[in-house]
Amino acid sequence: MLYFENDYCEGAHPAILQKLAETNFEKVPGYGTDPYCASAKAKICAACGCPDADVTFISGGTQTNAIVIASMLQRWQGVMAAATGHVAAHEAGAIEYTGHKVIALPAHEGKVSAADVRDWCATFYADANHDHMVFPGMVYISHPSEYGTLYTKAELEELHAVCQEYHMPLFMDGARLGYGLMAKGTDVTLQDIARLTDVFYIGGTKVGALCGEAVVFPHGAPAHFMTMVKQQGALLAKGRLMGLQFDVLFTDDLYTRISRNAIETADRLKEGLAAKGYRFYMESPTNQVFPILENSQLKALEPLAKFGFWEKYDDTHTVMRIATSWATRMEEIEQLIDLM
Amino acid sequence: MLYFENDYCEGAHPAILQKLAETNFEKVPGYGTDPYCASAKAKICAACGCPDADVTFISGGTQTNAIVIASMLQRWQGVMAAATGHVAAHEAGAIEYTGHKVIALPAHEGKVSAADVRDWCATFYADANHDHMVFPGMVYISHPSEYGTLYTKAELEELHAVCQEYHMPLFMDGARLGYGLMAKGTDVTLQDIARLTDVFYIGGTKVGALCGEAVVFPHGAPAHFMTMVKQQGALLAKGRLMGLQFDVLFTDDLYTRISRNAIETADRLKEGLAAKGYRFYMESPTNQVFPILENSQLKALEPLAKFGFWEKYDDTHTVMRIATSWATRMEEIEQLIDLM
Amino acid sequence: MLYFENDYCEGAHPAILQKLAETNFEKVPGYGTDPYCASAKAKICAACGCPDADVTFISGGTQTNAIVIASMLQRWQGVMAAATGHVAAHEAGAIEYTGHKVIALPAHEGKVSAADVRDWCATFYADANHDHMVFPGMVYISHPSEYGTLYTKAELEELHAVCQEYHMPLFMDGARLGYGLMAKGTDVTLQDIARLTDVFYIGGTKVGALCGEAVVFPHGAPAHFMTMVKQQGALLAKGRLMGLQFDVLFTDDLYTRISRNAIETADRLKEGLAAKGYRFYMESPTNQVFPILENSQLKALEPLAKFGFWEKYDDTHTVMRIATSWATRMEEIEQLIDLM
Amino acid sequence: MLYFENDYCEGAHPAILQKLAETNFEKVPGYGTDPYCASAKAKICAACGCPDADVTFISGGTQTNAIVIASMLQRWQGVMAAATGHVAAHEAGAIEYTGHKVIALPAHEGKVSAADVRDWCATFYADANHDHMVFPGMVYISHPSEYGTLYTKAELEELHAVCQEYHMPLFMDGARLGYGLMAKGTDVTLQDIARLTDVFYIGGTKVGALCGEAVVFPHGAPAHFMTMVKQQGALLAKGRLMGLQFDVLFTDDLYTRISRNAIETADRLKEGLAAKGYRFYMESPTNQVFPILENSQLKALEPLAKFGFWEKYDDTHTVMRIATSWATRMEEIEQLIDLM
CATH class of the missing domain: 3.40.640.10 (Type I PLP-dependent aspartate aminotransferase-like (Major domain))
Structure with a gap:
């Protein structure tokens, strides 16, 4: 997970x-x-x-x-x-x-x-x-x-x-x-x-x-x-x-060095998701990423990855929040991109 | 100190x-x-x-x-x-x-x-x-x-x-x-x-x-x-x-075991101080000891040991608080008894 | 006044x-x-x-x-x-x-x-x-x-x-x-x-x-x-x-009887003002009347009648509040209608 | 009453x-x-x-x-x-x-x-x-x-x-x-x-x-x-x-004149009660009088005069508060003194 x-x-x-x-x-x-x-x-x-x-x-x-x-x-x-x-x-x-x-x-x-x-x-x-x-x-x-x-x-x-x-x-x-x-x-x-x-x-x-x-x-x-x-x-x-x-x-x-890690992992994630065609609810330059997911896909991801619910987008889509941090490893990001 | x-x-x-x-x-x-x-x-x-x-x-x-x-x-x-x-x-x-x-x-x-x-x-x-x-x-x-x-x-x-x-x-x-x-x-x-x-x-x-x-x-x-x-x-x-x-x-x-240490060190301290003739402000069975010290002695002890001020006892005496804890070592207690 | x-x-x-x-x-x-x-x-x-x-x-x-x-x-x-x-x-x-x-x-x-x-x-x-x-x-x-x-x-x-x-x-x-x-x-x-x-x-x-x-x-x-x-x-x-x-x-x-007076005087006021062509900010069926006045007219009325300022309507008009009450006399209303 | x-x-x-x-x-x-x-x-x-x-x-x-x-x-x-x-x-x-x-x-x-x-x-x-x-x-x-x-x-x-x-x-x-x-x-x-x-x-x-x-x-x-x-x-x-x-x-x-009435009536009351042998809980120079009453007497007075309970004095006595005010009439005071 x-x-x-x-x-x-x-x-x-x-x-x-x-x-x-x-x-x-x-x-x-x-x-x-x-x-x-x-x-x-x-x-x-x-x-x-x-x-x-x-x-x-x-x-x-x-x-x-x-x-x-x-x-x-x-x-x-x-x-x-x-x-x-x-x-x-x-x-x-x-x-x-x-x-x-x-x-x-x-x-x-x-x-x-x-x-x-x-x-x-x-x-x-x-x-x-x-x-x-x-x-x-x-x-x-x-x-x-x-x-x-x-x-x-x-x-x-x-x-x-x-x-x-x-x-x-x-x-x-x-x-x-x-x-x-x-x-x-x-x-x-x-x-x-x-x-x-x-x-x-x-x-x-x-x-x-x-x-x-x-x-x-x-x-x-x-x-x-x-x-x-x-x-x-x-x-x-x-x-x-x-x-x-x-x-x-x-x-x-x-403080600076570990903060940079959250940015680098978030940026890689945004890049990876964008490459796969994902839309984002909002351009966010920091450690929180807000992709818009199809509800069916969200359901499929549930046993594999845990995100934060952000808000309903429309009847078939949901905005989720993916947060990186000082502790996020780049390999987790790559796994997540592969998964999505 | x-x-x-x-x-x-x-x-x-x-x-x-x-x-x-x-x-x-x-x-x-x-x-x-x-x-x-x-x-x-x-x-x-x-x-x-x-x-x-x-x-x-x-x-x-x-x-x-x-x-x-x-x-x-x-x-x-x-x-x-x-x-x-x-x-x-x-x-x-x-x-x-x-x-x-x-x-x-x-x-x-x-x-x-x-x-x-x-x-x-x-x-x-x-x-x-x-x-x-x-x-x-x-x-x-x-x-x-x-x-x-x-x-x-x-x-x-x-x-x-x-x-x-x-x-x-x-x-x-x-x-x-x-x-x-x-x-x-x-x-x-x-x-x-x-x-x-x-x-x-x-x-x-x-x-x-x-x-x-x-x-x-x-x-x-x-x-x-x-x-x-x-x-x-x-x-x-x-x-x-x-x-x-x-x-x-x-x-x-x-929790129990480390608490006992505070009691044992406090009890040894009370015993040691009593043996040296100290009076106590109050009988306290736990980890706080309240000896009554002469002000002149208190002054002499200042560079050597740090206690808590409790209250004035009379014009020439002061009640101090000595607190032990889970971390107090018995050798510190013996040093303190020697010192006082 | x-x-x-x-x-x-x-x-x-x-x-x-x-x-x-x-x-x-x-x-x-x-x-x-x-x-x-x-x-x-x-x-x-x-x-x-x-x-x-x-x-x-x-x-x-x-x-x-x-x-x-x-x-x-x-x-x-x-x-x-x-x-x-x-x-x-x-x-x-x-x-x-x-x-x-x-x-x-x-x-x-x-x-x-x-x-x-x-x-x-x-x-x-x-x-x-x-x-x-x-x-x-x-x-x-x-x-x-x-x-x-x-x-x-x-x-x-x-x-x-x-x-x-x-x-x-x-x-x-x-x-x-x-x-x-x-x-x-x-x-x-x-x-x-x-x-x-x-x-x-x-x-x-x-x-x-x-x-x-x-x-x-x-x-x-x-x-x-x-x-x-x-x-x-x-x-x-x-x-x-x-x-x-x-x-x-x-x-x-x-309580009922004196309340009715406020309504009757307000209703007469609305009728009188409407007859003179005034517009109202809002249809209000109770004792507060909200005519929209030209700012120049408002200035002219200032020494003669005192209203409550409600809000700016546009650059040349203002919404005012006229409040009647249990104590308002119908003759005051008639005077006000004449004045406006 | x-x-x-x-x-x-x-x-x-x-x-x-x-x-x-x-x-x-x-x-x-x-x-x-x-x-x-x-x-x-x-x-x-x-x-x-x-x-x-x-x-x-x-x-x-x-x-x-x-x-x-x-x-x-x-x-x-x-x-x-x-x-x-x-x-x-x-x-x-x-x-x-x-x-x-x-x-x-x-x-x-x-x-x-x-x-x-x-x-x-x-x-x-x-x-x-x-x-x-x-x-x-x-x-x-x-x-x-x-x-x-x-x-x-x-x-x-x-x-x-x-x-x-x-x-x-x-x-x-x-x-x-x-x-x-x-x-x-x-x-x-x-x-x-x-x-x-x-x-x-x-x-x-x-x-x-x-x-x-x-x-x-x-x-x-x-x-x-x-x-x-x-x-x-x-x-x-x-x-x-x-x-x-x-x-x-x-x-x-x-304000001054009506306040004086409360003092004059209270002073007359204190004088009258003292003359009848009453003790007072406290010397009070203003409009509140605190006589100490026997409980049996208090009971007898209950249907005739209403005082404020102040506090228990001892097992057989109670401190009551008698308050005069700007509105107290001297004849009420005389009636009260007679009654007690």
């Missing part, structure tokens, strides 16, 4: 496991005050070109989104996001649970457009009754998006500009950030992201770690951020677990 | 790291639906004598407390806890953040008494205006308590009885449960706990794991518990990380 | 003020346990044909919506509403503040269609990952809607059916209910509403009262509803203030 | 009802933007000696407490209050519902001492782990307290000083403020309160109004306070109802 259902089905990069074993009996202080966290933070700051950034490690993506958003919004504000954004659709109301509205904007292949943000805000502030409504307080984007698409640098510049104009932080969910950075044709670097957003996170769970996301505040974290992390239940006693993993991932460009 | 500041300063039991490495490239589904979680759950159910219990893994203790409490309380209810209980004092308001009051009861060496619960409830329901007040909805206890003390089986029976009487679940925070179970003289077994509580958790973070607590609902979890876990941000994509750890810990009694 | 900006610009029906004065020095118990509340509840139950309904008085509409919704939803559920619904757009996030998502459905002239509800629910439950999403837990409708439109009895029957099918309560916001009941051509009675919804409220603030909405649970209120009302700050000490007002409004059909 | 159960059993001062009737058909804008609110605010600012204060009207006390506290606290902060304070004990968890802990301090006849606040804060900040705890963010006091007691000016100065020292606003719940200001022997004026607190409210519900409390921020309200009021459901459409009442109450010293 070939398994391509998601990009979190394996464990961690072996270098992480090795380092965990090597340092296992070192005694270090808790709650993220250990030397591995310190080292990882320093390396991430360097990689981002932000010597004064604040970096915090949180164990999962939904938690990170909820913590970042709830810590930066004022009570009367909501977060703007694409209607297809993870915070809008797939987090069981985690944002609303903290008391904030997710203001859904039209999704353009998973992305938010600066023009839509500007229109929404202009309409809002032009309404004489806007004091009776939820204020726009932040823009959430995911890069890569849930559809595997990427913002261009120009698009990020525009989003940055409209956020500045309306005094809103721009937050980038980077659960798959490595795959975005390594995609062919992208003109967006980690330094660009640190320059153009107010907070973003570097995904570990989907890019080589057992767990953990590195939240980066290029201009400094909100006051008492650590207490808010604790209040939302996310301050791990053994902070070393996440610090050490990011320390390994940001040593010798490991 | 001898390091005894807490019981989460090392990594994980080596058997866990080994299993993580062995299974690293197996592809398993996410969000706790993997075979390691299934196996761990089965073993925990067996150990608890509850074949139909629901078991869920959550990464840390504060998060577990907030999720369990918020998922079991009705909106008009609060949770009763000792004033010194972790949820009352040390979680940055994580319970209140979910909208619920922590009703503080007198702490008896860190413990809640059934008599206090009954008195409080009787007074509450006798008040004709109790509809204007927060209803008692749950009793939270920690075993061992934050002071290292333990409930007797008789005390748990009484708490169980008063909770039944007032239709409240009894919740046991078992962040250090292994150390409680292995303490000398305790008459409380895991099966007793499963019989006498409505929900409890088996601490992993402080007892051999990198992270993770196993929440056990002996009579079944609340409806949609998994969605609530997600909503509070605690549903890890790589659920295998926690399932696998508990699978190892509950294989061949590993 | 003619004033038609809204339907809450006057005080209360004189019969209410008179009764307040007559009973002013009677000493009655607080928090809604007084005889006026009891009498008003009995009259409302009778008018609804629901002898066992629970009735509660709450001072304003946003508060009522937030309390009803938060008291009936489970934590993992959101409330479905038209995108133009008051709870979705105009309550400053009051619903999200209680931790719940408002699931926006397409608005059909301000109304929710049963087909949209069914589609949304069917898609939701068909998604294998729906446990990671906000469950649909309630349907909110307003009758009249924010656009002055009304549901037909057949539409309510369909909404009732789909709510039953998906085990969701149906909640009707009746801030302007009187005007809906008295509209010409409606086939919906108060008894129909009590039969087809699980909770609704009878608006007082906009229909003759100084303040107050009467929440009716035809099949009984949620357990501990009063404590939840208190918890959300809405339990008035002098409950008599609202009980007495509804007691007057439901004596000798006063 | 003599009725002394509480101080909100009558309606409103007749001057209020008269003004409501006189102005009933004036058309004014909604949501507190009407001329009556403006006039009332100006008069309150003048009475407080704070020309630049922000004044907002909210319909009830619990709601006011919840809104003020939730709008001024940061997320990581709790509010300090006497264990007997209304927000701690009698609001069904309204404060916790907004996500904040009530930090209970010892009650000294219902009052908070500056020394306790300072000790608590000093201990808190001295704890190296205070980032894991709820920060003290505000001090709540009630004046008169729930026990009818009053702060002296010196006590308020001390509370003000400790709040300044720890950068916390001081909030005074003045549900019965008029009775506090008119008590014999008090040295605290409204201007003192405006000078020494950061926010307080002037109770209307218990002092002559049908409903309504006037929240005063002497140094200005938090940004977007109105939107937060709306979000918590407390922005009444017919704001005139409260503005007009406070406009009347602050015209020609009406």
